[in-house]
Amino acid sequence: MLINVILSGGAGTRLWPLSTKLNPKQFIPLIEGRSLFQECTRRNKGLVDATMIVLHEDHLPVAREQALSVGLADPIFIVESAPRNTAPAIAFAALEAAPADILFVTPADHVIDVNLHYMQSLSQAVQLAEEGRLVTFGIEPLHADTGYGYIEHINTRVISFHEKPSRAIAEAYLQKGGFLWNSGMFCFRADAYLDALAEFQPTLLRSCQYVWEQKKKNIPVNASFYEMIPSVSIDNAVLEQSSNISVIPSRFNWSDIGSFDSLQQYLTAGDNWNHKNVFLTDDCMQDNFVFNQDGKPIALVGVRDIMVIQTSEGMLICKKGESQRVKEVYNLFTQSN
């Protein structure tokens, strides 16, 4: 059985104040009135046999409602009381699945054009997963992006993983070739992933199993139980350590909407941003981006290359190209609250 595991536990703080802990980016209607979570669910449901959704318990109502609205009446919800990063989230899905089930793991907050390339990549990945490989999806880079990690490869063989690079290094990757964007999407048999955890992260696996067994016995598992689980990404926990890794070099259009700079491209492309009650001097029309969710009047005079995001939560004014730095002000904001 092929199962789409949708990772919906993220808080998306790099998109503050649009995305907040209470209302993270994956559940906000952005693309023609649909959320990224709805887009993900819709995109994959026809391609798989079942859908599992891993998420924080606070978001269960909105996820249930949004899944239903795109025709997914009976997904399997895997509820966490505290977010523990991707390695534990996927472990819960693998424990829930049958050992031979293939898990197609997709973060809820990516933008992807479904086309033939997407189908082909998934098909290749499933084939390798059936052979027991841990498969990751790498995207052929379109530009020297500094917001993504990179995978160095030869065909489906992974040579090494690289952290988010500086601009100079990103440009060198692009020039040299043989580097892919690390998409954060994966495909593997449930037992292959659990075996890898047993080998590289035995403590993490044990604590996930413990929590899982408690829940199966209907013993309430609160946040402090979850806090015992190491908070580690699947990349650090398994992929960078295992030799049983394959990568699918993929050509479908993909973005992780990790910052306002990347979000902006999708919103303006479809003219899908809210310019209600926005007032601009003539010279401000072209080079600025204003998203006015709150609806209170916003006026711009003589400014260039800035992004303005107004929501009920707050107001962000960010130089274009610098939205990776939103976490700096988000940290100041959370410290003061």
Added chain:
Amino acid sequence: MLINVILSGGAGTRLWPLSTKLNPKQFIPLIEGRSLFQECTRRNKGLVDATMIVLHEDHLPVAREQALSVGLADPIFIVESAPRNTAPAIAFAALEAAPADILFVTPADHVIDVNLHYMQSLSQAVQLAEEGRLVTFGIEPLHADTGYGYIEHINTRVISFHEKPSRAIAEAYLQKGGFLWNSGMFCFRADAYLDALAEFQPTLLRSCQYVWEQKKKNIPVNASFYEMIPSVSIDNAVLEQSSNISVIPSRFNWSDIGSFDSLQQYLTAGDNWNHKNVFLTDDCMQDNFVFNQDGKPIALVGVRDIMVIQTSEGMLICKKGESQRVKEVYNLFTQSN
């Protein structure tokens, strides 16, 4: 009798969204918790025998309260049902006064340091006013400001009035010398002003007299009566036409707070602006100005030389040095409402 006539009828739209029609800039607490109206009232009350306040009827309660709070219990309020610019406003004050009274006319929304220079200028002005002259105050320019009109002069003799200049012309004025900023403050006998109106603006004077007589008979005078009065500034109506003009070249510190660029200097000087709930990346600390009256979080990332004004009315993001252009967006804003 020396009477301070405080012109408080302005709407201050160049300071939108801080200043609004309902709550114009002169009544907003800006300087150490006091409004510019309070500062004006306080500054002059010890120097004059009486105070007249010309204002829109909507602002009578706030003006009464603010005047009382700075120890002025019994000013004379001259209430307009519609604003008709400065020439009619001063006409009403002149009609209310005795013919030989000296009117010291001061807009409510200026910032002035009271010092010896201020006293000297007022004293000189009163002397010339007693001789029947129409006296205007010119400020020795400190820089090539493009936001003010200029008065070309030799001593107290006015050669000509000049509109707000371009930067190049303003710099030429400063270099050449003999030019003063037109302050919008005046001093004259009530009868001298009414005589000048009779000569240059007979229609305006007659319509003001008509409204005035109706009010004296306790006949209600509504906005449509006021709309019949020509809306003209004292500069256009009288000063630029009369030969009976004198100017007092003055050296006191003065600003008309006509834009956020000028307001900003006064607020930051006293560290008197509101940076509650403002979050800045390190590189945003120095070159930006944020006034957060609303209190909702504002975050700045990577931007330079911008002014951000957030109030319950709306949000303005303005390039420093371009705040004269706020009227452009204000016009768009009012058209859409």
